[in-house]
Amino acid sequence: xxxxxxxxxxxxxxxxxxxxxxxxxxxxxxxxxxxxxxxxxxxxxxxxxxxxxxxxxxxxxxxxxxxxxxxxxxxxxxxxxxxxxxxxxxxxxxxxxxxxxxxxxxxxxxxxxxxxxxxxxxxxxxxxxxxxxxxxxxxxxxxxxxxxxxxxxxxxxxxxxxxxxxxxxxxxxxxxxxxxxxxxxxxxxxxxxxxxxxxxxxxxxxxxxxxxxxxxxxxxxxxxxxxxxxxxxxxxxxxxxxxxxxxxxxxxxxxxxxxxxxxxxxxxxxxxxxxxxxxxxxxxxxxxxxxxxxxxxxx
Numbered sequence: 628x629x630x631x632x633x634x635x636x637x638x639x640x641x642x643x644x645x646x647x648x649x650x651x652x653x654x655x656x657x658x659x660x661x662x663x664x665x666x667x668x669x670x671x672x673x674x675x676x677x678x679x680x681x682x683x684x685x686x687x688x689x690x691x692x693x694x695x696x697x698x699x700x701x702x703x704x705x706x707x708x709x710x711x712x713x714x715x716x717x718x719x720x721x722x723x724x725x726x727x728x729x730x731x732x733x734x735x736x737x738x739x740x741x742x743x744x745x746x747x748x749x750x751x752x753x754x755x756x757x758x759x760x761x762x763x764x765x766x767x768x769x770x771x772x773x774x775x776x777x778x779x780x781x782x783x784x785x786x787x788x789x790x791x792x793x794x795x796x797x798x799x800x801x802x803x804x805x806x807x808x809x810x811x812x813x814x815x816x817x818x819x820x821x822x823x824x825x826x827x828x829x830x831x832x833x834x835x836x837x838x839x840x841x842x843x844x845x846x847x848x849x850x851x852x853x854x855x856x857x858x859x860x861x862x863x864x865x866x867x868x869x870x871x872x873x874x875x876x877x878x879x880x881x882x883x884x885x886x887x888x889x890x891x892x893x894x895x896x897x898x899x900x901x902x903x904x905x906x907x908x909x910x911x912x913x914x915x916x917x918x919x920x921x922x923x924x925x926x
Contacts, residue, residue, distance in 0.1 A: 642889050655926065663908060678694075678699045701751075703897055708723070724809075724810075725755070730755070735776070835861050
């Protein structure tokens with residue numbers, strides 16, 4: 628076996644082991660019947676134990692679950708990056724840049740709405756290139772959107788952020804366009820298929836959202852290159868699109884070729900698990916009926 632083949636095989640085998648430890652879909656019906664405290668205790672018996680234990684002395688119920696999910700997601704992805712060999716790292720780094728955008732958006736939204744530093748910090752998912760130390764420095768040493776933006780002066784995101792600092796919706800839209808453009812140009816095979824599918828659904832949802840809000844949003848993919856998807860109901864379509872992405876990601880985990888498809892597939896599966904757990908905890912906190920919460924889950 629060549630060194631290149633071994634690099635992918637080693638990484639993908641370990642990722643498949645991690646995939647086997649995700650919460651089985653049959654468990655969600657049990658979680659739906661639990662209180663928030665019971666859900667937190669349940670998660671202590673899973674791969675979320677470390678984060679629940681660490682944060683359980685400070686937070687409780689929905690906040691504990693939410694913050695532990697964020698921390699675990701970052702820890703899981705960084706763990707994969709650490710044990711990945713050279714051949715896998717480039718695509719993984721590229722995919723995880725989405726969390727740099729997540730963190731930028733979280734910080735700027737937090738500063739705009741005057742959230743506490745603690746609230747903003749706990750909403751971070753430092754799984755991308757920006758370290759947790761750097762992100763916390765930005766949060767603690769900035770007191771507005773504009774002062775936060777200046778910390779990103781040496782990054783590729785700065786010009787976009789500076790240009791659209793007065794309108795966070797436009798700023799986020801432009802960041803997403805830049806990210807998808809880089810991803811699609813540097814990906815191939817199953818990974819590119821998945822990303823094009825995500826871009827197609829993102830365009831469809833944004834188009835529908837633009838009609839409701841009257842806010843013009845740019846497309847990721849040119850209309851000529853893709854069949855337009857009609858969205859009648861934003862909420863229903865968002866769930867349906869999540870299902871299709873999750874199904875594609877699940878298949879990629881067991882794609883036995885020497886590339887990073889299984890890793891990206893695992894990322895999709897892990898993100899879906901975290902989304903489901905968030906939906907359950909938020910729904911219970913809001914007192915939503917079980918049927919309504921369950922309708923939003925993607926198995």
